[in-house]
Amino acid sequence: MEYSPSPAWDWLILIFNYAILAYFLFVAIRNLTQRGISLHNILTIVLTLAAGIPLAIFEFSWAPHTPLEVAPVLYIDHLSIIMCLIISIIGSLICVYAIRYMKDHEEHLHLEKTNQPRFFFYMLIFLGAMNGLVFSNNLLWLAFFWEMTTLCCYALIRHDETQIAITNSFRALWMCLVGSIGFSLAIIFFWNSPLHTISLIDIINSGAIAYPVLLLPLALLCLAGFTKAAQTPFQGWLLGAMVAPTPVSALLHSSTMVKAGVYLVLRIAPAFQGTHLSTLVTIFGAFVFLITAILAISQTEGKRVLAYSTIGNLGLIILCAGINTPLAIACGIMLIIFHAISKGLLFLCAGAVESHIWSRDIEDMEGLTRGLPILTGITIAGIISMLVAPFGVLITKWGAIEAAPAIGVWSTLVLVMLMLGSGATTIFWVKWMGRLLCHSPVPERARAEPMIPLYHGILLILIAAAIIGSIFIAPIYNGVVAPALTEAGYAAAFTTGFWFLKSPVGIFAAWPLFVVAALALVIPLLRAELKPEESRAAYLCGENVEIGADEFITMSDERTELKTGGFYMEAALGEKNLDRFFIPIGVAFLIVIFVVVIMV
Amino acid sequence: MSTSWAIISAIIAVIATPLIGGLLRGVDRKVTAHLQGRIGPPIIQPFYDFIKLLGKKRMVANRFQMACAWGYLILIITAVVFWAIRQDLLVLLFILGFAGVCLVLGALSVKSPYSQIGGHRELLQLLAYEPILLLAAIPIALKTGGFLIADIFNYGQPLLPDLWITFLALLIALTIVMRKSPLDISSSEHAHQEIVRGVLSEYSGPYLALIELGHWYETVLLLAILGLFWIVGGLWWLAIVIPLVCWFAELIVDNIFARLTWSWMLKFSWGIGVTLIALNIFFVNLGWM
Numbered sequence: 001m002e003y004s005p006s007p008a009w010d011w012l013i014l015i016f017n018y019a020i021l022a023y024f025l026f027v028a029i030r031n032l033t034q035r036g037i038s039l040h041n042i043l044t045i046v047l048t049l050a051a052g053i054p055l056a057i058f059e060f061s062w063a064p065h066t067p068l069e070v071a072p073v074l075y076i077d078h079l080s081i082i083m084c085l086i087i088s089i090i091g092s093l094i095c096v097y098a099i100r101y102m103k104d105h106e107e108h109l110h111l112e113k114t115n116q117p118r119f120f121f122y123m124l125i126f127l128g129a130m131n132g133l134v135f136s137n138n139l140l141w142l143a144f145f146w147e148m149t150t151l152c153c154y155a156l157i158r159h160d161e162t163q164i165a166i167t168n169s170f171r172a173l174w175m176c177l178v179g180s181i182g183f184s185l186a187i188i189f190f191w192n193s194p195l196h197t198i199s200l201i202d203i204i205n206s207g208a209i210a211y212p213v214l215l216l217p218l219a220l221l222c223l224a225g226f227t228k229a230a231q232t233p234f235q236g237w238l239l240g241a242m243v244a245p246t247p248v249s250a251l252l253h254s255s256t257m258v259k260a261g262v263y264l265v266l267r268i269a270p271a272f273q274g275t276h277l278s279t280l281v282t283i284f285g286a287f288v289f290l291i292t293a294i295l296a297i298s299q300t301e302g303k304r305v306l307a308y309s310t311i312g313n314l315g316l317i318i319l320c321a322g323i324n325t326p327l328a329i330a331c332g333i334m335l336i337i338f339h340a341i342s343k344g345l346l347f348l349c350a351g352a353v354e355s356h357i358w359s360r361d362i363e364d365m366e367g368l369t370r371g372l373p374i375l376t377g378i379t380i381a382g383i384i385s386m387l388v389a390p391f392g393v394l395i396t397k398w399g400a401i402e403a404a405p406a407i408g409v410w411s412t413l414v415l416v417m418l419m420l421g422s423g424a425t426t427i428f429w430v431k432w433m434g435r436l437l438c439h440s441p442v443p444e445r446a447r448a449e450p451m452i453p454l455y456h457g458i459l460l461i462l463i464a465a466a467i468i469g470s471i472f473i474a475p476i477y478n479g480v481v482a483p484a485l486t487e488a489g490y491a492a493a494f495t496t497g498f499w500f501l502k503s504p505v506g507i508f509a510a511w512p513l514f515v516v517a518a519l520a521l522v523i524p525l526l527r528a529e530l531k532p533e534e535s536r537a538a539y540l541c542g543e544n545v546e547i548g549a550d551e552f553i554t555m556s557d558e559r560t561e562l563k564t565g566g567f568y569m570e571a572a573l574g575e576k577n578l579d580r581f582f583i584p585i586g587v588a589f590l591i592v593i594f595v596v597v598i599m600v
Numbered sequence: 601m602s603t604s605w606a607i608i609s610a611i612i613a614v615i616a617t618p619l620i621g622g623l624l625r626g627v628d629r630k631v632t633a634h635l636q637g638r639i640g641p642p643i644i645q646p647f648y649d650f651i652k653l654l655g656k657k658r659m660v661a662n663r664f665q666m667a668c669a670w671g672y673l674i675l676i677i678t679a680v681v682f683w684a685i686r687q688d689l690l691v692l693l694f695i696l697g698f699a700g701v702c703l704v705l706g707a708l709s710v711k712s713p714y715s716q717i718g719g720h721r722e723l724l725q726l727l728a729y730e731p732i733l734l735l736a737a738i739p740i741a742l743k744t745g746g747f748l749i750a751d752i753f754n755y756g757q758p759l760l761p762d763l764w765i766t767f768l769a770l771l772i773a774l775t776i777v778m779r780k781s782p783l784d785i786s787s788s789e790h791a792h793q794e795i796v797r798g799v800l801s802e803y804s805g806p807y808l809a810l811i812e813l814g815h816w817y818e819t820v821l822l823l824a825i826l827g828l829f830w831i832v833g834g835l836w837w838l839a840i841v842i843p844l845v846c847w848f849a850e851l852i853v854d855n856i857f858a859r860l861t862w863s864w865m866l867k868f869s870w871g872i873g874v875t876l877i878a879l880n881i882f883f884v885n886l887g888w889m
Contacts, residue, residue, distance in 0.1 A: 367711065369664070388701060389694035398690055402747055405885075407740065412881045415738055416874060419731040421636050426730065432700055434708030434719060441661040441710065506688040506747035513678070513695070520674035521702070525667040536659045538712030539801050549713065564711055567720045 002072035002137075010067035010140075014059065017144040020151050021052040024173060027154075031170065040170035045179035055143070055184040063191070065251055068140060070199045073185040075137035076483035082333060083134040083263055086340045090255040091127045093458050097348050098123065098247035100454035104355045109160075119159055123251065126152040130256045131516050134263060139190065146224070146260065150176040153257055156248040158239050168240030172253050175237040179227030179261075182220040189217035192326075198201030204271045204488075206281050218272050222281060223267055224592065229261030229314040231288045232586030238311060242303045244358075246351030249303060254344030259336060262317040269321040270488045276600055278324045279410050280593045286417040287589065288312065291582045293424035297431075298573040301360045302350050306343065309386065311392070312421065313339045316400060319414065325406045326485055327503050330493035331399030333374050333481050334473070338392030340383045341469060345462035349379040352455040358430045363431055363565060367439030373446040376436050378459045387429045390513035392470040395501065397422065402506045429565050438564060440462045440550050443532035474499035526560040601750060606685040612682035614677060621816025622646045628851055635855045648810060656805035661710040667704030669807040673814040675699035680821050686750035689737045689825075696733070696818070700726050703799060703811065710802040718798025722786035724862045728869035729773040733825075735877040736773075739766050740828070742884045752828050760829040760842070762889045767829050769876040771846055772869055777822050780850050782857035783865050823847055 028044035035041075060066055104118050129152060130386030133145035150173065158169035190198050193213045195206055210213045230238035241252055252258060265281070265331065272278050289312045296308035352375055353368065354360055368376045386392040389398070401418060404411045451457075469476060482492055494501045500509040532549040537547040543558055545551040554560045571577070601609075626643035633640025660666055676699045682692040700722070707719035737747060743759060744751040752759065760767060776783045787798035803811055823843035830839040860868075883889040 014886075231879060369709075388693060388698040392853050394694060398688075398694065401734070401738075402741070405742055409882065409885045412878055412885060414732075415735060415881065416878045419734045420870065420874065421735065423727045423730045426697065426701065427727050430704055430708075431720070433705055433714075437664060437705060437709035437714065439662075441708075445663075478842055505741065505745070506690060508688065508691055513691075516674065516678045517698075520678075521667050521671040524670040525663065528663045528666045530660065530663050530666075532656050534660060536661060536804075538661060538710050539714060540712065562711065563714070563718045564713060 002074065002392040003076075004071050004073045006065070007069055008122075008137075009073070010069055013141055014067045015142045017053065017140070018056070019049055019145060020144075020147045020419075023151065024048045024154075024177070028170070028173075031166070038167075039168060039171075040174060043174040047174050047181065051177055051180035051184050052182075054188060058184075058191070058335050059140075062188075062286045068191075068198065070138040072199075072201075073138045073141060074135045075201050076135055076485045076543065078480050079263075079267065079333065079488065080134045080481060082337065082480050082484060083259070084131055085238070086259070086337060087127055087130045087134070087243055087255045090340050090344045090462075091130070092250060093461060094247050094250045094344060094348065095120070095123050095127070095253070095457045097250075097266055097351075098245075100452065101247050101351055101355065102245065107592060108355075108358070110459035115159065117244070119156070122152045122155045122159075123247070125258055126156070126251060126256050129262060133260055137200050139183075139200060142200065143180075143187065147180060147227075149228075149260055150180070151256055153241070153252065155245045156251075159248070162182045162243070165307075168237070168243050171240050172487065175230075175234045176227055178234070179224035181228070181497055182223040186217040186220035186224070189220065189291045193217070200267070204268060205423055207270065208272050208275050208277070215275060215277055215597050216594075218268055218379060219277055219593055221268055222277070222287055222593075225261040225263075225265040226284075226318070226590070227261070228264070229258045229282070229318065230311050231261075231315060231318065231506065232311075232582045233590075234586075235292070235308075239304060239307050242301075242307060246303075246347060246354060249306075250344050250347035250351070254340040258310060259340065262314050262321070262332075262336060265318050266329065266336075269324055269329060269332075270490070273324045276596050277593070278322050279407055280322070280596060281409060282304050282319050282322030282324075282404075282407055282414055283417075284589055284593065285315045285317070285322055286414040286421070286473065287585070288315030289319065289419040290417040290424070291578070293428070294573055295491060295575060295578060295582070296428040297424060298568050298570050298575065299428070300362055300568055302362050302365070302432070303347070303360050304348055305362070305432060306350065308337075309428075311341055312425070313343075316397065316418075319418070319482040320396075320400050322402070322505075323400070323403050323407055325403050326490040326493040327399055327505075328403035328406075329488065329490055330477065330481050330485055331396040331403065332524065333478070333484060334392060334399075335396035337476070338385075338396065338469065340467070341462055341466045342382055342391075342393060345459060345466065346379065346386070347381045348383055348455075348462070349375065352452075353379065356449075362435050365432075366435050366564070368436050370439050370442070370446045372449045374448050374451070374458070378431050378463050380436060380551070381463050382466070383429050383433050385470070387426065389511045390470060390508070391466065392473055395470070395508055395510060398506070398508055399501075399503070402503060435492055435566050440562070441535050441547060443530075443535040443547065467514075471511050471514050472499075474501055477501065527567070529587065601686055609684040610681045613680050617820045618813055618816045621820045624819065624847065625816060631848075631851050634856055636850075637805040645818075646788045646812075650809050653809035653812065654806050658806060659804050660807060661712075661802050663800065664709045665706045666807060668702045668709070669803060669810045672699050672706070673703035673810045673817075675702060676814045676817045676821070680817050680824075683749060683821060683824055686748060686753060688732065688739065688747050689749055690747050692749075693730075693733050693737065696821070697726070697730055698816070699818075700730075707799040707802060712802055714798060714801040716788050718801060721862055722799040722883050724866060725776050725779075725783070725786050728783075728865050728873075729776040732769055732869060732873045732877065735874065735881070736766050736770050736825075737879065739763050739880045739884050742881065749828065752831055756832070758830045758838075758889075762884070763829060763880060765876050765880040765883075765889075767826070769873040769880075770826060771849075772873040774822050774826070774846065774867070775850060775853065776869065778819055778850060780854040782853075782860040784854075784859055785862050785865060819847075824827065 028041045031041040130146035136142040292308040292312035320328040537544045540552045543553045625646040630640045679695045707715045741747045744755040826843040827839040
């Protein structure tokens with residue numbers, strides 16, 4: 001579907017775009033005058049100018065008309081519709097959850113005057129901007145909505161106005177502005193190419209094989225996507241965004257912001273199919289997937305584990321875009337869907353847990369199945385939905401692995417990184433579940449905590465969506481993903497007889513495996529009855545105190561507290577140790593991408 | 601493969617696998633005893649032990665642990681069925697991974713230092729062998745043109761001559777999965793060492809029996825995956841002999857080596873195992889193998 005509103009709207013978009021950039025300059029200069037020179041505010045000023053000035057020169061002097069009009073302005077296909085559904089449904093659920101969360105949050109902070117109007121203003125603008133972003137075909141419109149999401153992200157990270165929140169919001173701002181520079185330059189290059197257009201759909205239909213000159217602006221758009229999706233070396237902003245209230249993290253990680261980045265890369269993937277850029281994007285995605293999985297092992301803070309997992313999964317989506325076969329693209333799109341559900345769920349769980357125990361540390365969550373059985377149960381189910389077959393996230397990983405050999409010799413490197421990353425992923429998820437489950441045996445069952453409708457209700461909706469969506473993955477593929485593939489010019493990825501996903505190289509039968517999983521785990525869990533006398537204390541070399549007590553008798557006949565903890569391997573795998581290698585490699589990788597694109 | 605034939609093979613696999621697995625375990629104990637200058641138990645002792653465990657009074661730490669024992673067993677049986685009906689090899693390995701996760705979660709759900717250390721070490725073992733198993737599917741798929749086990753059966757010639765490097769790497773994974781020295785770091789083969797029985801410490805009675813049964817299935821499944829490297833018309837018996845020879849070699853290695861540390865294991869499996877398969881994939885991609 002195509003739609004072009006009256007040209008007056010182009011003026012409005014143009015004015016607002018520069019207004020946002022001017023606002024970025026304003027906040028950076030205000031910060032500079034109030035707090036003195038810092039790396040963040042200087043970078044923000046420099047990068048805002050670097051993104052804005054070329055665009056202004058282009059729009060006001062080089063372009064034949066101001067504003068530059070392109071038909072159609074809005075273009076809606078199935079990929080946009082999928083994104084719109086994710087943004088609108090999951091985003092709205094998160095906003096509803098936030099009603100309760102912000103009340104708790106402000107009570108905990110003992111605020112005199114509520115800041116909620118500002119908070120919800122930006123939350124809802126965020127959803128609107130995302131919808132605009134996925135429907136835009138005119139790159140200038142796309143760039144405007146792109147800036148708008150950066151603005152909302154900045155404002156929401158800053159929401160609590162603490163020192164660290166302000167610092168982190170500026171980091172998010174300047175890192176995303178690096179992408180904006182890419183965007184501005186890409187627009188100029190596209191217009192100066194023989195195609196002479198800034199219509200996304202025209203660019204995709206022409207492709208870089210027919211017009212090699214498009215490769216550089218496409219790489220610039222990928223760079224913009226990488227910054228938004230917080231790919232190494234830009235992961236710092238997303239990790240810093242943790243200081244914001246939890247619904248913001250949930251929104252950033254599941255349905256908005258980072259998904260804009262991977263959406264853009266997936267959207268333009270058909271344009272760079274069969275080029276070096278495609279292979280490089282694949283290796284880059286695999287690299288990010290591997291290192292974030294390793295870094296997540298050493299994290300003690302739950303939300304940082306979730307953040308690294310998000311970055312890794314975005315890397316996997318980018319890898320799928322790079323492989324660029326029907327199977328890979330289908331898996332990339334499905335991963336966007338399933339990751340949005342599961343990750344939104346997990347952040348909301350983390351927030352609900354936090355509002356009970358006022359800690360984000362995984363070690364403080366030890367044995368939480370006793371205190372908050374329902375909430376913890378949903379959290380564990382959510383982690384399971386990220387981790388094992390036959391859930392949607394794993395199905396897409398399966399597809400990515402089976403698609404990867406298609407890229408030829410480089411697939412060796414990609415697959416090794418993918419498999420090692422998969423192994424590391426298992427560790428950090430299971431470790432976390434283990435801490436939640438770990439408690440001394442007690443004869444009686446845990447008592448369910450009181451249900452809070454806006455917490456438990458939303459969480460139950462999301463976990464149900466994750467399970468039902470995975471069972472019905474074949475109809476979902478047929479309904480929305482297959483049409484999206486066709487529109488992007490790809491062949492079909494799967495046939496779906498019996499609702500099995502059957503690709504040319506493999507079969508994934510999701511629903512029979514759900515039957516097995518239900519038999520194997522759910523039925524024993526629900527059916528198992530434990531009589532009090534069958535319950536036994538843990539083995540402590542015979543030095544137990546009594547059943548249910550977290551104590552044992554030491555050699556000096558004293559009762560001593562029993563303590564256990566998780567493995568984090570901070571010394572070997574900590575950020576301090578590894579980031580000094582990973583960040584430079586990430587930077588070097590981006591440089592290699594541009595060198596190859598320009599030289600070859 | 602017709603549907604009725606698939607059902608028959610699945611049923612045969614589910615019944616025959618634990619019998620083979622139990623017997624192998626019995627031979628294992630006998631051989632080990634002889635190497636240590638003892639007579640050892642009768643070959644069918646593992647079955648007696650299994651029945652004895654089943655008859656024991658139920659003692660568990662929590663209900664979740666019970667579900668984990670069932671989950672471990674049923675998921676491994678599912679993986680065995682996947683082999684029997686010649687399904688997707690990668691999906692089979694994912695299911696096996698899920699089973700491993702169940703075992704670890706059951707151990708981690710009890711606040712006991714031995715069980716906790718065992719569970720965490722088992723995770724490190726997963727980290728060490730899972731990439732090898734998953735990567736091994738790649739050169740096989742490159743050769744046979746698909747990830748289905750059926751594709752290997754249709755390939756028409758043995759994979760071993762081209763993929764012997766991958767086969768070697770799989771032997772490392774086999775040592776870890778069988779929890780044999782030098783890589784039995786998560787559950788010491790003999791109890792009352794520093795971690796008692798590690799990941800298995802808190803399982804007892806009928807639930808330990810379920811896990812033992814699962815372990816029999818798992819060992820035979822791993823050997824059956826090694827057998828895939830020699831599925832051909834002629835000399836078909838090599839498909840059985842080769843895995844058995846490897847298994848026997850594991851017993852010898854088990855008795856010669858002491859347990860090593862987890863960091864050594866990780867370096868060994870990632871450094872040597874993964875590198876070997878990566879080389880094999882690279883060579884296959886270049887058309888050299």
